Amino acid sequence: MDAVSVNPVSDGTLHVVLRGEIDFTKSAWVRKVICDAVIEQRPSAVRVEMAEVAFLDSSGIGVLVEVMRAAWEVNAAFQVERPTARVYDQLRTAGLLAAFGLT
Amino acid sequence: MEPHRDYLSRLADIDAKVERARVDPEVVLGRAAGLLAGRTGCRVDEAHAHLLRLAAERGDDPGETAADVLEALEDCTPQKPDRLGSLTETALRPPPPAGRRSSPGSFPSSGPAAPSGVPSVVSGWADIVQQVLDAVPGRHIVLMPVRDRNGRIEDYTFAAASPSVVDLSGRRGTQIVGRRVSETYPTLVNGPIWEAWGESIADGLSREVGPVPYASPAERAPVDVTLTVRVRPVGLGLLNSWVRHDEEDRLAERIAQTEQLGNLGWGEWDLLTGKIVWSEGLYRIYERDPAEGPLPSEESDALTVPEDIPLRQQAVEIFGRGETVDVSYRIRVGDRIKHIRTIVDAVRDTDGRPVKVYGIVQDVTARETSRVRLAEVEQQLREHQRSLAAEHRLTVQLQQIVLPIPAAPFDLPGLRAAVRYLPAETASRVGGDWYHAAAADDGSVVLAVGDVAGHGLQAAAVMAQLRHALAALSVTTTSDPAALLTHLNQLLYAGRSAADLMPLTATAVVARYDPPTGTLVWAQAGHPAPLRARAGVTTELDRPEGALLGAFPEVRYGTAAATVVPGDLLLFYTDGLIEHRDRTLEEGLAPVLVTLNRLSGERNQQPLAELLAQLRHANPDDDACILAVRPLPVASDPGGDDG
Structure with a gap:
């Protein structure tokens, strides 16, 4: 399974699924895949499914921030869904819960 | 002529x-x-x-x-x-006629010294025939009829045999010379071959028998062998040339398979007749229909790519010297370039003039291509390694310039501080962790650690930017931790460019220590809270709100306050110290807490040095930066030595 899959816009929402470890080795590529889709398809909402992400390093958090900003650029809502407890802790430490719709 | x-x-x-x-x-x-x-x-x-x-x-x-x-x-x-002349003369001189292999004495099993009924003139003739068979290629047997008193043929004896003859039961030709056919191969008696012998003796004409199935009396003989025998009357006897069909088939098949496996082909050019023969493999290499016949040599020469013509020239020159040519060059076949290795030699007459030229050609394109590709990949790899090594060197240099790490604890107003930097084990992962510990303009001390997302040169460059900005701002503008983080966030957010390959975010914690009151005011941007150890108990300070740097255009950073007293240990760290992909953050933090608890609970003279010496990397993939401080007693007691 790829670390990222992007499902085409349905009902205006772009569904992104992340899996495994999103770290320094993959962040540039994952970011490009998602941001390109956001810019091309101009959805009204971007949802990032995180249930299968086991680990996120600082680059991985940076990827989520970049996707959030890309969504804002096209006036789309941004939502991170079902992070594991571990990832939820990381996002809380980073001060991103509110911006990611997790509060 | x-x-x-x-x-x-x-x-x-x-x-x-x-x-x-x-x-x-x-x-x-x-x-x-x-x-x-x-x-x-x-x-x-x-x-x-x-x-x-x-x-x-x-x-x-x-x-x-x-x-x-x-x-x-x-x-x-x-x-x-x-x-050359004298050499060839020596070589062609006839050998001395003594010690023939066919002399009966060398075959103890064959009985009496001369087969009965064979006159001495016959054994002399057989000797000569044996000498001829020894010299000519092929597998031949010469038989002599054995007649009864009435002059009727009752049997045949083997008078001579080629040295290469091995019969189906493994006997060499030389072992059967002198024996009777009826004893050696009883199944032949009165069979079609036997009949043919009689007829040829009678009419003096050659004939061919077969293919006939051969049944051997020996157990070792293979089954299902068919033979063709060519029978020619020669002098007093019969010359038999045997062709084993299965063997011929096997040989042809083996050659075809060898050609195919090795991408091989062979060709022959008979200079006397002008006839050129190509094997199937050669047609395959030149992608030519065998029905069209071999390519004339001028045309095949013309396929050589121009750059390789000198190689061919050298080959021709070598051929001219009478040596075997082994040359590799490229030819253009259709729209493809093929690498060909050719070995050419000639059958020459006594003057050294070629009579027949033959060549074995191998298509080595695949090997050449993979060799070239391999070399390219190796080259790329070397360049990549060079650039990686260069980047790593540069990153390390940059870090040493921007972030000199003091070797020993150092004193600030009211504090003693110590720093340790744990670089990532993998060269390319050296990155963006930083610290700051310096007195501000207003007499307070500004303490900070930060971590730029990502690794390598870009992260190191951003680290340099943030650290210098913090140092400048804390002297010129403000020592308020929340205000400082607000500035850093603006700096990073505005400095971001779409061309950046990596996301540009960073985390940091900034604190201001006020020596007279022992108060620590601090703020954080997405960063783990500092740890305070007091009398064997370590607590994580309560975090005020604050998102990571570079994500949002405007962030509100809250501040929190804590007191530190002499004997306390305060630890600022980046997540490389505790973060590991196989452990929770709590699990990663646990050994750090144990160390802090122990050191703050005992009367240690050098707690900072001990602390930094004992802390270990949680994650060898990430770098980590640790800043440890302890308040110095205000009074005359100078504290420890480290201390």
Whole structure:
């Protein structure tokens, strides 16, 4: 399974699924895949499914921030869904819960 | 005499080609280098370089210098044709007629010294036939009829056999000479071959029998073998040439398989008849329909790619010297370039003139292509490694310039501080962790650690930016931690460019220590809270709100306050210290807490040095930066030595 899959816009929402470890080795590529889709398809909402992400390093958090900003650029809502407890802790430490719709 | 004239004209063509190749400067140089190397015992490339140097010294053309050298070297050797002549003469002298293999004495099993009923003139004739069979290729057997008193043929004896004859039960031809056919191969008696022998003796004509199935009496013989026997009356006996069909098939099949497996082909050019023969494999290599026949040699020569024509020229020159040619060059077949290795040799007459030229051709394109690709990949790899190593060097240098790590604890107003940087084990992961510990303009002390997302040069550059900005701002503008983080966030957010490959975010914690009151005011941007250890108990300070740097255009950073007293240990760290992909953050933090608890609970004279020495990386993939401080007693007590 790829670390990222992007499902085409349905009902205006772009569904992104992340899996495994999103770290320094993959962040540039994952970011490009998602941001390109956001810019091309101009959805009204971007949802990032995180249930299968086991680990996120600082680059991985940076990827989520970049996707959030890309969504804002096209006036789309941004939502991170079902992070594991571990990832939820990381996002809380980073001060991103509110911006990611997790509060 | 038409064929002979054709042969001479083909020879003349070859000579002309060889002559043209011989004067080719590259070839001359190659020959001279080879000869020189042979005479002096040095390497050919050394000889080659020497000739080039020599030519340069003489201000001469390398080809001419080489020609001079060749002339000098070749003159002092005895004339080759003479030596060749005497050699061939010796080689062709008939061997002494003594000690024939067919002499009955060497076959104890064959009974009496001479087979009964065979006159001595016959054994003399058989000796001569045996000598002939010893010399000619192929597998032949000569039989002599054995007649009864009435002159009727009752049996045959083996009078001579080719040395290469091995019968189906493994007996060599020389072992059956002198024996009777009826004893050795009883199944042949009165069979079709037996009949043919009688008929040929009677009418003196050759005949062919077969293919006939052969049934051997021996257990070791293979089954299902068919034979064709060619019977020719010769002198007093019968010459039999045996062809085993299965073997012929097997041989042909084996050659075809070998050709296919090895991408091989062979060709023959008979200079006497002018006939060219190509094997199936050769047609495959030249992608030519066998129905069209072999390509004339001028046409196949013309397929050579222009850059490789000198190689062919050298090959022609070598051929002209009577040596076996082994040359690799490229040909264009259709729209593809093929790498061909060709081995060419000739059957020559006594004067050394070629009579038949034959060549084995191998298509080595796949090997060449993968060799070239491999070299390319290796080159890329080397370049990549070079650039990686260069980047790593640069990153480390940059870090040392921007972030010099003090080797020993150092004092600030009211505090003693110590820093440790744990670099990532993987070179490319060295990155963006930083610290700051310095007195501000207003008498307070500003303490900070930060972590730029990502690794490598870009992260190190951002780290430098943030650290210098913090140092400048804390002296010129403010020592308020929340205000400082607000500035850093603006800096990072505005400095971000779409061209950046990596996301640009960073985390940091900034604190201001007020020495007179012992108060620590701090703020954080997405960063783990500092740890305070007091009398064996470590607590994580309560975090005020604050998102990571570079994510949002405006962030509100809250501040929190805590007191620190002498004897406390305060630890600022980046997540490389505790973060590991296989452990929770709590699990990663646990060993740090244990160390802090222990050191703050005992009366240690050098708690900072001990602390930094004992902390270990949680994650070798990430770098980590640790800043540890302890308040110094205000009074005369100077504290420990480290301390």
